[in-house]
Amino acid sequence: MPLRTPEQYFQSLRDARRVYYRGRAVPDVLDHPVIGLAARHAAIDYEMAEDPRYRDLAVVDGTSRYFVPPRSTDDLLSRSRLIETATRLGGTLVVLIKEIGTDALFGLSIVAHEMDKRLGTPYAERVRAFHKHCAEGDLALAVAQTDVKGDRGLGPAEQAARGHPDAYLRIVERRPDGIVVRGAKAHTSVSTNANELIVLPTRAMAEADADYAVAFAIPVDTPGVTLIASPHGGGDKNTFEHPIAARHKMMETLTVFEDVFVPNERVFMAGEWQFAGPLALTFVEYHRFTAVSYKLPLVDALVGVALLLAEYNGVERAGHVRDKLSWLIAYAEGLRALTHMAAHRCQRHPTVLGGEIAVPDPLTVNTAKLHFASNYHQAVARVQDIAGGLLVTGPAEEDLGAELGDRVRHYLGGKLGTDTEARLRALNLASDLTASDFGGYQEVLAVHAEGSIEAEKLTILRNYDHRTARDYARQLADTGRGA
Ligand SMILES: Cc1cc2nc3c(=O)[nH]c(=O)nc-3n(C[C@H](O)[C@H](O)[C@H](O)COP(=O)(O)OP(=O)(O)OC[C@H]3O[C@@H](n4cnc5c(N)ncnc54)[C@H](O)[C@@H]3O)c2cc1C
Structure with missing residues (x-):
C-alpha cells in the first residue's frame, strides 16, 4: 500500500463520525472553521512524506517512520528528529496524528507479549494485525487514555460502590464475539481528525476493578462514540496578531462511549487488571x-x-x-x-x-x-x-x-x-x-x-x-x- 496523500487523509475524515462543537453537530469536520484548521495542521505528517526535503526522515522502506518499531538508539533519535521537525513545521504545535498512536502501539506490543506469556491470553496476534492495518493504511490515530476519573482519591470500583460506576471507562457486557464498553475519556487530542481511536487504561487497577482494565481500538465513526470538542482557542484569528494560532490548531474532545461494541479482534485487554498499570x-x-x-x-x-x-x-x-x-x-x-x-x-x-x-x-x-x-x-x-x-x-x-x-x-x-x-x-x-x-x-x-x-x-x-x-x-x- 502506498502512503496516503494529504487529500486522501482529508477524504478519509468524511465518514459517519459524531462530532459536536459548542453544542452543535458538525456534519463535515473539514468544512468546520476550527476543526478544519486542525485537520490541515495534522496533514503536515502526510505533506512531509511527499516532500523530498523530509522524505528520508519521514519514510522507511515505503512506510511512515512513525509505525516502524525503533530497534536502537539511532532509531529513537531519528523518531525524535522526525517529531521535532514536524512540530517545527507546525509552528511549535505538535502534529500528533501518528506520534501518540504509535506510542500506544509500541506500549501494547510490549505488554501483549508479557500478558500472553504470563496469562495465556490471545493479544499478540491482535496487536500485530492492528499495527499492520494502521501502517499499511497510513492511518491517523488518536489515543483516549485519560478517564474523567471523578474523585481522584478513589479507584474505579470504589466509586462504583458509592453510586458512580462511570468515573472510568468499563466493560458492561461480554459477548462471544466481543465486548460492550461504556464511559467517557477526557482531553482526547486529534480525535476529531483521526481515523482510529486507541483506548488504554489510565492507571493501575485492583482485582475489583477488572471490568475497568480494558484496551481496544475502533474506527472513530463507530456507533455509540460521540466527540464533544473543546472550543478553547477556537474562533477567528488574524495572522498578524496570532502568527501561530491563526494557522495551527489541535483539537481535544470529551470522548463518550455509549454501549459501544468492540469486536474481539480489536480487544487488547479485557479484565487483566494486573496489566493495566504496566x-x-x-x-x-x-x-x-x-x-x-x-x-x-x-x-x-x-x-x-x-x-x-x-x-x-x-x-x-x-x-x-x-x-x-x-x-x-x-x-x-x-x-x-x-x-x-x-x-x-x-x-x-x-x-x-x-x-x-x-x-x-x-x-x-x-x-x-x-x-x-x-x-x-x-x-x-x-x-x-x-x-x-x-x-x-x-x-x-x-x-x-x-x-x-x-x-x-x-x-x-x-x-x-x-x-x-x-x-x-x-x-x-x-x-x-x-x-x-x-x-x-x-x-x-x-x-x-x-x-x-x-x-x-x-x-x-x-x-x-x-x-x-x-x-x-x-x-x-x-x-x-x-x-
Ligand atoms: C492539551 C492536553 C492534551 C491532552 N491530550 C491527551 C490525549 O490525547 N489523550 C489522553 O488520554 N490524555 C490527554 N491529556 C490528558 C493528560 O494526560 C491529563 O491532563 C493528565 O494526566 C492529568 O489528568 P487530569 O487532567 O485529569 O488532572 P488531574 O489528574 O485531576 O490532576 C490535577 C491535580 O491533582 C493531582 N492528583 C490527581 N490524582 C491524584 C491522586 N490520586 N493523589 C494525589 N494527587 C492527585 C495531580 O497530580 C494534579 O496536581 C491531555 C491533556 C491536555 C491538557
Whole structure:
C-alpha cells in the first residue's frame, strides 16, 4: 500500500463520525472553521512524506517512520528528529496524528507479549494485525487514555460502590464475539481528525476493578462514540496578531462511549487488571519521549523571540537581560541534551512486532519532562519580561493602514533603525506564545499533557538506583572515600 496523500487523509475524515462543537453537530469536520484548521495542521505528517526535503526522515522502506518499531538508539533519535521537525513545521504545535498512536502501539506490543506469556491470553496476534492495518493504511490515530476519573482519591470500583460506576471507562457486557464498553475519556487530542481511536487504561487497577482494565481500538465513526470538542482557542484569528494560532490548531474532545461494541479482534485487554498499570506506564514512557521531542521547537522559539526582542528594544547588553537569555538557552539545551540521552540510554524489550524494541530510558525521559514542565512558566516569565507590556497592549493590523500607520510606525519603533513592523510581528509572536489563549494552552499542556508533574516525579523516584546512591553515601560517611 502506498502512503496516503494529504487529500486522501482529508477524504478519509468524511465518514459517519459524531462530532459536536459548542453544542452543535458538525456534519463535515473539514468544512468546520476550527476543526478544519486542525485537520490541515495534522496533514503536515502526510505533506512531509511527499516532500523530498523530509522524505528520508519521514519514510522507511515505503512506510511512515512513525509505525516502524525503533530497534536502537539511532532509531529513537531519528523518531525524535522526525517529531521535532514536524512540530517545527507546525509552528511549535505538535502534529500528533501518528506520534501518540504509535506510542500506544509500541506500549501494547510490549505488554501483549508479557500478558500472553504470563496469562495465556490471545493479544499478540491482535496487536500485530492492528499495527499492520494502521501502517499499511497510513492511518491517523488518536489515543483516549485519560478517564474523567471523578474523585481522584478513589479507584474505579470504589466509586462504583458509592453510586458512580462511570468515573472510568468499563466493560458492561461480554459477548462471544466481543465486548460492550461504556464511559467517557477526557482531553482526547486529534480525535476529531483521526481515523482510529486507541483506548488504554489510565492507571493501575485492583482485582475489583477488572471490568475497568480494558484496551481496544475502533474506527472513530463507530456507533455509540460521540466527540464533544473543546472550543478553547477556537474562533477567528488574524495572522498578524496570532502568527501561530491563526494557522495551527489541535483539537481535544470529551470522548463518550455509549454501549459501544468492540469486536474481539480489536480487544487488547479485557479484565487483566494486573496489566493495566504496566500498559498505562509503557505507553506513557514512549509518549513522554514524544513529548520532550515535540517541546524542542517551542523552547527554541522562546529563546529566539527573546533574543530578537532584546535587540529590537535595545536591551541586549543589559546585565539582567543577558542573565535571562543565558537561562533560556540553558533551559532549551538542557532539554535537548536530556532528550537525546534518553535515546542513548535506551533499554530493549521483547515485543510482538518481531525481535526487540528500544524503549527510551524512563529515568532520563521523566527527568527531561520534569525539567521542561517545572521550568516552563519561568521561561515564559523571562520572555514576557524582556518583551515589555506591548505583548498585551499592541496595535491591530488595521492600525498600520493609511490613516494611522505613520503614527504607529513613528512611536513604536524601539531601538533606532528598527523596522517597526518587524518589531510588532516579533512582539505578536511572543504574545501568541505566552499571552494569548494559545499561550495559555501551551502552559496547561506543559503541566498536564503526557501526565501531570507529580507522575513524572513518581517515575523518577521509582527508576533511580537508590541502593547504589545510599551505599556510596554510607562509604563516604564511614571512610571519606567511595569504592
Ligand atoms: C492539551 C492536553 C492534551 C491532552 N491530550 C491527551 C490525549 O490525547 N489523550 C489522553 O488520554 N490524555 C490527554 N491529556 C490528558 C493528560 O494526560 C491529563 O491532563 C493528565 O494526566 C492529568 O489528568 P487530569 O487532567 O485529569 O488532572 P488531574 O489528574 O485531576 O490532576 C490535577 C491535580 O491533582 C493531582 N492528583 C490527581 N490524582 C491524584 C491522586 N490520586 N493523589 C494525589 N494527587 C492527585 C495531580 O497530580 C494534579 O496536581 C491531555 C491533556 C491536555 C491538557
